[in-house]
Amino acid sequence: MRVLLIEDDNRVAGPLMEGLSRFGFTVEHARTGAAGLAAGEAEMVLLDLGLPDMDGIDVCRTLRLRSQVPIIMISARNDEVDRVLGLELGADDYLSKPFGVRELVARIRAVFRRAGPAAAEPASAMPVPGVDRPGPVAHPQQIGPLVIDRRGRQVHLHQTPVGLAPKEFDLLAYLADDPGAVRTRQQILDAVWEPNYFGPTKTLDVHVAALRRKLGDPAWIDNIRSVGFRLTPPADAAPTRHGEESTEGGDR
Incomplete structure (x- = not known):
């Protein structure tokens, strides 16, 4: 997800950008309201109220007039009037400083789920992995010699059935939603296990190892080191239907 952070204090913005990046977000930083309004399209806006050039309330009002992009106000102001005014002007949530990155991430995901498909219009038309997934594919999907039947929850490799546990199938199907695309560890945990999953990540490594073993x-x-995983046919496998060249697995 592309996030626009409108925050003038680098002591706040720096740790936020670093923390959000660890959860797989791409963050653009604007230090003034004018810069925020001139920034590129985003799928979520984090808006500080105490900006040096204009009030964050006015930034929120302007953004809402031209877009339905979700907005979370972040501010040291605890005045109820500010919170109520911001929400009435179209902000989706209000978070008082100080706060933890995990709480912010949970708020972002909750707001995006509530906003639904219209959240990215017209700000962006890109889907957000792990938030709004497409429904089951009507016909089996073929990736080289691998065939995934979501309706029947069956997998065949070189026309031979592959027995997978339920979570193994869900993991494979999720990675196969966009073959070659890198999904972060948190995105996978949120989509395959549960939203806002904060349990041990070792379970993901165990299931990946099992899938690799069963796929032979x-x-x-x-494994894209320090980022996540992607599904890609081995170099000696038949090319995908799109004719894309495959890459070898292993750590990157």
């Missing part, structure tokens, strides 16, 4: 080649699931 670890190169099927590529």
Whole structure:
């Protein structure tokens, strides 16, 4: 998800950007209201009220007039009037400083789920992995020699059935939603396990290892070091229907 952070204090913005990036977000930072209004399209706006050039309330009002992008106000102001005014002008949530990155991430995901498909219009038309997933594919999906039947929850490799546990199938199906795309660890945990999953991440590594073993080649699931995983056919597998070249698995 692309997040626009409108915050003038670098002591606040720096840790927020670093923390959000660890959860897989791409953050653009604007230090003034004018810069925020001139910034590129985003899928979520984090808006400080105490900006040097204009009040955050006015920024919120302007953003809402031209877009339905979700807005979370972040401010040291605890005045109820500010919170009520911001929400009435179209802000989706209000978070008082200080706060933790995990709480902010949970708020972002909750707001995006409530906002629904219209949240990205017209700010962005890109889907957000792990938030709004497409429904089951009507026909089996083929990726090289791998065939995934979501309706029947069956997998065949080289026309041979592959027995998968329920979570293993869900993990494979999620990665196969966009073959070659890198999904962060948190995105996978949120989508395959539960939203805002904060449990031990070792369970993901265990399921990835099991999938690699059952698919007969670890190169099927590529580990992008410090980021996440992607599904990609091994180099000796048949090309996908899109004719894209595959890459070998392993750590990057």
